[in-house]
Amino acid sequence: MPKIVDHDERRAHIVEAVTQIIIRDGFDRVTMREIAAEAGYAHGAIARYFPDKQALLTAAFLQVFNSSHDRTLQEIEGVRGLDALRRMSRVLLPYSDVGINKSRIVLSFWDRAAQDQGLWEIHHENIMRRRQFIRRFLTEAMEDGELAAHVNIEVAVEEVSARNAGWQMLAVLVPEAATNAKLDASLDALIRSFRAPIPESL
Amino acid sequence: MPKIVDHDERRAHIVEAVTQIIIRDGFDRVTMREIAAEAGYAHGAIARYFPDKQALLTAAFLQVFNSSHDRTLQEIEGVRGLDALRRMSRVLLPYSDVGINKSRIVLSFWDRAAQDQGLWEIHHENIMRRRQFIRRFLTEAMEDGELAAHVNIEVAVEEVSARNAGWQMLAVLVPEAATNAKLDASLDALIRSFRAPIPESL
Incomplete structure (x- = not known):
C-alpha cells in the first residue's frame, strides 16, 4: 500500500x-x-x-497574517466598537517574543513587496481587509455614542494602521520601546484619544 | 600637475x-x-x-537620515513645544514623491538592520537622537502649559515614533492612505490628542 x-x-x-x-x-x-x-x-x-524563494516568503507572510486574522475573529466575537478595536490591536501589536518574531517576517516582506508587484498586491489586499475591520469598529463606536465628536473615522483608520505598522519596526529594531507595558500604555492612549468624554452630569 | x-x-x-x-x-x-x-x-x-554593498546601503540610509536631521534643525529654529513637534513631523512624514522614495531606502535598511548588528546599531542610535527631540518638544509643551494633563511624555514619545515609522511603510505599500491631505489630517489629530483644551473662561 x-x-x-x-x-x-x-x-x-x-x-x-x-x-x-x-x-x-x-x-x-x-x-x-x-x-x-x-x-x-x-x-x-x-x-x-x-x-522559489519568493513563494516561500509569501507563504510565511500569509501564515503570519492569517493566524492574526483568525485570532482577531475569535477575540472580537460578540464584541463591537472600541472594545473590539482594543482586542484586535492586542492581537496585532507585537506583544512578547512571538510578536517580535512575527515582526521580523513582516519587515522582510515589506522590503520585497516594495519591489515586486505580486507581493505588493498580496500585502495590499491583506491591509485592506484589516482596515475594513478598523473602519467597522470605529463606525460601531460612533453608532453607540462612544466615539468623541471630533474623531474623523477615515483619518482614524490611517492612524491605527500607521501605528500598528510602526510598532512592528520598533519591536525588532528598538525593542526597549516595545515592551508589553509600553504597548499597553500606547493602546490605552489610542483608545482614549477616540473615546467621547464621560458627561459630567452622570 | x-x-x-x-x-x-x-x-x-x-x-x-x-x-x-x-x-x-x-x-x-x-x-x-x-x-x-x-x-x-x-x-x-x-x-x-x-x-561592499552593506557599506553602500548604510551610506544611503545615513544620507536620508542626516538630511532629515538637518532639515529638522532648520525648521525648529526659534520654535518649541507642539509647534516644534509639528514642524519636525512634517519633515519626517513621507510627504509627496520625495518622501516616498526616502521611505523605500528606509524599508530596505530596516530589513537588513534586523539581521546585522552593525546596521542595527546605526539605526538604533539615529532613532534615539530623534526620540530625544520628540521628548524635548513634549517637555517644552508641558512647561508652557500646552500639554493636556493626561499625556504621559514617555508613552507619547513611543506613540510619535511608531506613527512616524508606520507612515514610511504606508507611503510605499498603501500609497492611497498616505496622500499629503491624509498626512496633514493625521498630524492634526496627533497634535490635538496632546494639546490641553482651551479653558472656557478665555
Missing part, C-alpha cells in the same frame, strides 16, 4: 521551517538546502511545494 | 547613484557594475570608497 502523504501538513511544516530560518538568519540567507535541513525533507520535496 | 579629486564629492555622487538604484530596482538588485554605470565611474572607483 502506498504511503499516504498529507500535502497540507507538509506545506505547513515547510512554511514553519522557513519562518524559523527567517527569524534566525534573515530572508537573504534562506536557501533551499537550509530549508530542507530544517524541515528534515529532501531538497526535491521543498521544490515540489514551493518553486 | 595631477588632477585634484574631491573625494567627498565623489562619495556623495556614488551614494546618490545607489539611492536612485534602490528606489528604482530595490537593494537586492544593486550591483557594483550597476552603480558604476549609474555614477559614470569605473568599477574600481566605487570599491575604493565603499568596500
Whole structure:
C-alpha cells in the first residue's frame, strides 16, 4: 500500500521551517538546502511545494497574517466598537517574543513587496481587509455614542494602521520601546484619544 | 600637475547613484557594475570608497537620515513645544514623491538592520537622537502649559515614533492612505490628542 502523504501538513511544516530560518538568519540567507535541513525533507520535496524563494516568503507572510486574522475573529466575537478595536490591536501589536518574531517576517516582506508587484498586491489586499475591520469598529463606536465628536473615522483608520505598522519596526529594531507595558500604555492612549468624554452630569 | 579629486564629492555622487538604484530596482538588485554605470565611474572607483554593498546601503540610509536631521534643525529654529513637534513631523512624514522614495531606502535598511548588528546599531542610535527631540518638544509643551494633563511624555514619545515609522511603510505599500491631505489630517489629530483644551473662561 502506498504511503499516504498529507500535502497540507507538509506545506505547513515547510512554511514553519522557513519562518524559523527567517527569524534566525534573515530572508537573504534562506536557501533551499537550509530549508530542507530544517524541515528534515529532501531538497526535491521543498521544490515540489514551493518553486522559489519568493513563494516561500509569501507563504510565511500569509501564515503570519492569517493566524492574526483568525485570532482577531475569535477575540472580537460578540464584541463591537472600541472594545473590539482594543482586542484586535492586542492581537496585532507585537506583544512578547512571538510578536517580535512575527515582526521580523513582516519587515522582510515589506522590503520585497516594495519591489515586486505580486507581493505588493498580496500585502495590499491583506491591509485592506484589516482596515475594513478598523473602519467597522470605529463606525460601531460612533453608532453607540462612544466615539468623541471630533474623531474623523477615515483619518482614524490611517492612524491605527500607521501605528500598528510602526510598532512592528520598533519591536525588532528598538525593542526597549516595545515592551508589553509600553504597548499597553500606547493602546490605552489610542483608545482614549477616540473615546467621547464621560458627561459630567452622570 | 595631477588632477585634484574631491573625494567627498565623489562619495556623495556614488551614494546618490545607489539611492536612485534602490528606489528604482530595490537593494537586492544593486550591483557594483550597476552603480558604476549609474555614477559614470569605473568599477574600481566605487570599491575604493565603499568596500561592499552593506557599506553602500548604510551610506544611503545615513544620507536620508542626516538630511532629515538637518532639515529638522532648520525648521525648529526659534520654535518649541507642539509647534516644534509639528514642524519636525512634517519633515519626517513621507510627504509627496520625495518622501516616498526616502521611505523605500528606509524599508530596505530596516530589513537588513534586523539581521546585522552593525546596521542595527546605526539605526538604533539615529532613532534615539530623534526620540530625544520628540521628548524635548513634549517637555517644552508641558512647561508652557500646552500639554493636556493626561499625556504621559514617555508613552507619547513611543506613540510619535511608531506613527512616524508606520507612515514610511504606508507611503510605499498603501500609497492611497498616505496622500499629503491624509498626512496633514493625521498630524492634526496627533497634535490635538496632546494639546490641553482651551479653558472656557478665555
